[in-house]
Amino acid sequence: MxxxxxxxxxxxxxxxxxxxxxxxxxxxxxxxxxxxxxxxxxxxxxxxxxxxxxxxxxxxxxxxxxxxxxxxxxxxxxxxxxxxxxxxxxxxxxxxxxxxxxxxxxxxxxxxxxxxxxxxxxxxxxxxxxxxxxxxxxxxxxxxxxxxxxxxxxxxxxxxxxxxxxxxxxxxxxxxxxxxxxxxxxxxxxxxxxxxxxxxxxxxxxxxxxxxxxxxxxxxxxxxxxxxxxxxxxxxxxxxxxxxxxxxxxxxxxxxxxxxxxxxxxxxxxxNLKKVSEEKILQKTMFLKEKETLHKYANVGEEKLRHWEEQLTNLRESALQEYQKWKQAKQSSNESEVGVLKKNFEQTKASWEKLLGRPLFS
Ligand SMILES: [Zn+2]
Ligand SMILES: [Zn+2]
Structure with missing residues (x-):
């Protein structure tokens, strides 16, 4: 009222x-x-x-x-x-x-x-x-x-x-x-x-x-x-x-x-069309996914959770680095090198996804 x-x-x-x-x-x-x-x-x-x-x-x-x-x-x-x-x-x-x-x-x-x-x-x-x-x-x-x-x-x-x-x-x-x-x-x-x-x-x-x-x-x-x-x-x-x-x-x-x-x-x-970098978008979405998943399993104990979080963060950071390398190579290098770098990124991201979907304690 x-x-x-x-x-x-x-x-x-x-x-x-x-x-x-x-x-x-x-x-x-x-x-x-x-x-x-x-x-x-x-x-x-x-x-x-x-x-x-x-x-x-x-x-x-x-x-x-x-x-x-x-x-x-x-x-x-x-x-x-x-x-x-x-x-x-x-x-x-x-x-x-x-x-x-x-x-x-x-x-x-x-x-x-x-x-x-x-x-x-x-x-x-x-x-x-x-x-x-x-x-x-x-x-x-x-x-x-x-x-x-x-x-x-x-x-x-x-x-x-x-x-x-x-x-x-x-x-x-x-x-x-x-x-x-x-x-x-x-x-x-x-x-x-x-x-x-x-x-x-x-x-x-x-x-x-x-x-x-x-x-x-x-x-x-x-x-x-x-x-x-x-x-x-x-x-x-x-x-x-x-x-x-x-x-x-x-x-x-x-x-x-x-x-x-x-x-x-x-x-x-x-x-002058402005576009936020794909890397920034990737970083934000991966980070949020992590937070959401960790929140879901919050009751498993602090230590296990911290360990899992650390591993996820490391993998996310390497995935982002691989992504950066791939993007940089796209502008200068030959196609086969770009292909390898793309694969590296995809594999690291897949490992991160696997770790995200399979909690360490399960
Ligand atoms: Zn608006
Ligand atoms: Zn609004």
Whole structure:
């Protein structure tokens, strides 16, 4: 139950946002339903819905998140502009305010200072936090304040977002249908879906899934959620290695945001793509696996446990050394030498795995 004192400390309600978030889905659903039942929804309008779904969703993930909040890569001005325009059409505030919140989220994740802390409940992290006013002090975002394009979007946010979100889809569908058809289907209905799917990143991605890369916070990896969040479902990796432009690190991990950034880099439109070293990832995952296994067998006695831990640590360290040798050789040596070094690494890692799976005392 909320106490009187707690009510007083809460920020005042943001009624404009609250009413918009609660009514815009109804406009989208009933407006589209009207066209579906009593008029027609042209195939082109559905195509525009899909295009707008990806363009605005990724305006957030590729733009607001990985480019502006995390600086995980750099982009040429035309790409930045497109990301700011379509990001605005996702109606999630300006890139500047979004990034301020998001940088605080990473810094203070799961604490009271986290603006959308999952500790305050699923609903709060999903949408509830938006119902109250936030104070923006432009701290920790000086790099973005200095960016003329980001500032331009910030200063003209409502005209840009209303035009990009509702008017442009309507103007496009006038080529084959009516203005309202585009506004309801590719505008309001699409916005509802994009809102919910991107909100999942703050809610579902902190509740369901694996914690392979870090157990110190609630963020999780979940490929099903990645499917709905433009690749952001690999959130445990992201929280541990936030400067990496990828969230799903294996080539087949569904991460369209990563593919978009990489694809644009071939055209020279994005550059300086940051990637955490594979060695660092390997080291962290092996270390966590060890901790987890040792914790499971904690009741076998301190001495046996310590001995086992020592052996595991030694093997992990040699595996990492072998890995390093193999990686270095890849750049310079001949293929047969690389093959031998690769085998050495794989064998040492296999020994570590064997030792991990077969406790010394069993
Ligand atoms: Zn992030
Ligand atoms: Zn998070």
């Amino acid at each position: 909320t106490t009187q004192a707690e009510i007083k400390t809460k920020a005042p309600m943001d009624w404009v946002t609250t009413i918009f978030l609660l009514t815009s889905p109804l406009v989208g659903i009933f407006g589209s339903l009207y066209f579906y039942l009593y008029d027609t929804i042209h195939l082109g309008t559905w195509a525009l819905f899909v295009f707008y779904f990806f363009a605005t969703g990724m305006g957030i993930t590729v733009g607001y998140h990985r480019l502006f909040s995390h600086k995980a890569y750099e982009a040429k001005a035309p790409i930045k502009l497109l990301l700011l325009l379509f990001g605005a059409a996702a109606f999630q505030s300006t890139a500047l305010e979004w990034s301020e919140d998001h940088r605080i989220h990473h810094r203070f994740v799961d604490t009271d200072k986290d603006p959308y802390s999952i500790k305050k409940g699923f609903w709060f992290a999903h949408i509830g936090w938006l119902f109250r006013k936030r104070k923006y002090v432009q701290q920790g975002v000086q790099d973005l304040v200095n960016d003329p394009l980001v500032l331009w979007q910030h200063n003209h946010f409502y005209s840009i977002s209303i035009f990009m979100c509702f008017f442009l889809p309507g103007l496009i569908t006038m080529f084959w249908g009516s203005f309202l058809e585009g506004m309801f289907v590719a505008g309001f209905l699409r916005l509802f879906v994009v809102h919910q799917f991107t909100f999942f990143i703050n809610s579902a991605c902190h509740v369901w899934g694996e914690r392979t890369f870090s157990k110190e916070q609630t963020a999780r990896d979940n490929w099903i959620i990645a499917f709905f969040t433009f690749g952001e479902g690999f959130h445990n990796f992201h929280h541990e290695f936030q400067s990496d432009y990828r969230n799903g690190i294996r080539w087949f991990d569904y991460d369209p945001s990563k593919w978009m950034i990489k694809g644009l880099s071939y055209l020279g439109l994005t550059y």
